[in-house]
Amino acid sequence: MAVTDEAIEKIKGMIVSGALRPGDRLPKESELAAELGLSRNSLREAVRALSLIRILDVRQGDGTYVTSLDPQLLLEALSFVVDFHRDDTVLEFLAVRRILEPAATAAAATRISEDQLDALARQLDELGDDPSVEDLVAADLEFHRGIVSGSGNSVLCSLLDGLSGPTTRARIWRGLTQEDAVGRTLREHRAILAALRDRDAEAARSWATVHIASVEQWLRSTL
Amino acid sequence: MAVTDEAIEKIKGMIVSGALRPGDRLPKESELAAELGLSRNSLREAVRALSLIRILDVRQGDGTYVTSLDPQLLLEALSFVVDFHRDDTVLEFLAVRRILEPAATAAAATRISEDQLDALARQLDELGDDPSVEDLVAADLEFHRGIVSGSGNSVLCSLLDGLSGPTTRARIWRGLTQEDAVGRTLREHRAILAALRDRDAEAARSWATVHIASVEQWLRSTL
DNA sequence: CACGGCTCAGACGTCCGATGTATCCCGCCA
DNA sequence: TGGCGGGATACATCGGACGTCTGAGCCGTG
Numbered sequence: 001m002a003v004t005d006e007a008i009e010k011i012k013g014m015i016v017s018g019a020l021r022p023g024d025r026l027p028k029e030s031e032l033a034a035e036l037g038l039s040r041n042s043l044r045e046a047v048r049a050l051s052l053i054r055i056l057d058v059r060q061g062d063g064t065y066v067t068s069l070d071p072q073l074l075l076e077a078l079s080f081v082v083d084f085h086r087d088d089t090v091l092e093f094l095a096v097r098r099i100l101e102p103a104a105t106a107a108a109a110t111r112i113s114e115d116q117l118d119a120l121a122r123q124l125d126e127l128g129d130d131p132s133v134e135d136l137v138a139a140d141l142e143f144h145r146g147i148v149s150g151s152g153n154s155v156l157c158s159l160l161d162g163l164s165g166p167t168t169r170a171r172i173w174r175g176l177t178q179e180d181a182v183g184r185t186l187r188e189h190r191a192i193l194a195a196l197r198d199r200d201a202e203a204a205r206s207w208a209t210v211h212i213a214s215v216e217q218w219l220r221s222t223l
Numbered sequence: 224m225a226v227t228d229e230a231i232e233k234i235k236g237m238i239v240s241g242a243l244r245p246g247d248r249l250p251k252e253s254e255l256a257a258e259l260g261l262s263r264n265s266l267r268e269a270v271r272a273l274s275l276i277r278i279l280d281v282r283q284g285d286g287t288y289v290t291s292l293d294p295q296l297l298l299e300a301l302s303f304v305v306d307f308h309r310d311d312t313v314l315e316f317l318a319v320r321r322i323l324e325p326a327a328t329a330a331a332a333t334r335i336s337e338d339q340l341d342a343l344a345r346q347l348d349e350l351g352d353d354p355s356v357e358d359l360v361a362a363d364l365e366f367h368r369g370i371v372s373g374s375g376n377s378v379l380c381s382l383l384d385g386l387s388g389p390t391t392r393a394r395i396w397r398g399l400t401q402e403d404a405v406g407r408t409l410r411e412h413r414a415i416l417a418a419l420r421d422r423d424a425e426a427a428r429s430w431a432t433v434h435i436a437s438v439e440q441w442l443r444s445t446l
Numbered sequence: 447c448a449c450g451g452c453t454c455a456g457a458c459g460t461c462c463g464a465t466g467t468a469t470c471c472c473g474c475c476a
Numbered sequence: 477t478g479g480c481g482g483g484a485t486a487c488a489t490c491g492g493a494c495g496t497c498t499g500a501g502c503c504g505t506g
Contacts, residue, residue, distance in 0.1 A: 004271060008275065012303075012306070012307070015307060016306060016307060041264055044268055045267055045268050045271040045272075046271070048227060048268040048269070048271060048272050049268075049271050049272040049274075049275040050275075051272075052231065052272040052273075052275070052276065053275070053276060053300070053303070053304055055304075055307060069307050069308070071308065071312055071315065074304045074305075074307060074308070075304070077276070077300070077304060078301065078304075080235075080276070081276060081278075081297045081298070081300060081301075083235070083239060084235070084238060084239065084278060084292050084297060085292070085294065085297075089294055089377075089378060092294065092376050092377060092378040092379065093378050095376050095378070095379065096323070096376065096378055096379050096382060099322060099323055099326040099327075099379075100319070100322055100323065103322040104322075153315050153318050153319065154312075154315060155312060155315040155316050155318070155319055156315065156318065156319050156322075159319060159382075
């Protein structure tokens with residue numbers, strides 16, 4: 001195994017074992033390199049790789065730190081990976097989302113707070129009845145993010161966030177300027193919100209399913 | 224933005240735009256470095272980072288290639304990330320698995336082939352009635368992997384594979400400490416298999432839920 | 447002609463040392 | 477007391493040199 005890969009494993013080991021805790025500062029590059037028995041250049045490759053997936057946070061002029069390791073942070077890397085997938089696998093990603101999102105919405109029905117519901121309602125009102133496609137897409141992302149965060153599961157939240165990534169969503173919506181897609185989306189959002197207000201998990205789940213299925217159906221007919 | 228990060232973005236761009244296709248070979252490091260306007264050292268950091276998440280495949284003495292970009296391959300990086308999470312988030316991962324696995328099992332009920340079912344049955348038979356805990360856990364992973372792959376969704380399959388990692392340790396503890404966990408697991412596996420044979424999606428879904436919920440319940444009472 | 451070992455050019459792996467640049471922190475001065 | 481330099485520190489980047497591995501073609505042998 002290459003020394004760089006060894007270094008990656010060793011740093012990972014230090015974190016997993018607890019020798020390095022979230023927020024901790026690593027020894028400076030030259031020291032750590034000596035400690036792990038490799039050159040600074042090779043060590044930097046290891047650090048750079050770990051920083052791409054948000055394990056480490058390097059700050060020029062300051063030092064290198066272990067990130068918070070929050071699920072949210074770490075799963076951000078997922079969206080980077082998702083970006084590489086072409087249209088032929090978008091349907092599979094959407095299928096996964098179709099499983100997760102209704103479940104998350106149902107969970108939110110019993111756990112989301114009134115404040116969060118108010119915030120969602122306010123957001124929908126501010127959007128108006130005839131928003132631009134760009135605004136709608138942004139609002140759509142925000143709306144679902146808000147609901148899923150109400151499920152209280154940060155892993156689920158980050159996962160869905162990654163799956164619904166900007167690329168996928170943008171690509172889908174770009175062509176979806178079709179007939180009444182905007183109005184339909186808005187109505188479905190309001191229906192989901194109403195179900196959450198009623199604390200009706202099954203209704204919320206169903207509306208979420210309908211919401212995603214309509215996108216899926218459209219996408220399937222288009223590809 | 225640092226030159227290395229620029230390089231990462233540029234390489235990513237070349238792949239996403241289709242200028243580089245899966246399996247393609249990149250220009251040699253010195254050439255690519257010159258092309259992107261940075262030093263070979265810095266370029267190597269970018270390449271190393273992309274290779275950690277399985278976007279690129281570097282072969283010493285040969286060259287650097289774009290991987291197949293299969294969802295399975297790319298989501299392998301997920302398990303690397305998941306490894307960093309401590310026990311306090313295991314429950315959240317398990318909750319996500321509890322959503323996905325029953326859905327995947329239900330989907331498999333209608334799509335899995337007879338050959339795949341035979342393979343699963345054979346695997347269960349080979350395990351015997353009183354396996355070691357390690358064997359059981361390995362077989363458990365394999366069993367679920369086999370079923371999920373029967374769902375026909377490779378993204379779902381890889382995702383569950385990644386998520387199952389952290390709960391593996393939990394399963395080992397359980398097997399070691401809980402009375403009859405081995406027998407119970409075996410019985411549940413056979414029940415799931417029977418439901419799949421019957422092409423009974425709802426029964427399969429329910430058994431999968433029961434199967435995971437029992438682990439979750441035990442884990443919750445222990446932590 | 448087919449096969450296998452050998453040689454060699456090419457490409458990645460690793461290291462060194464030097465210089466640039468951003469941050470932090472402390473002491474100086476008003 | 478508070479704002480302002482100016483090191484000291486640590487990461488950023490570079491260029492070059494040398495080691496190591498791989499793939500492919502050459503060449504002798506059966």
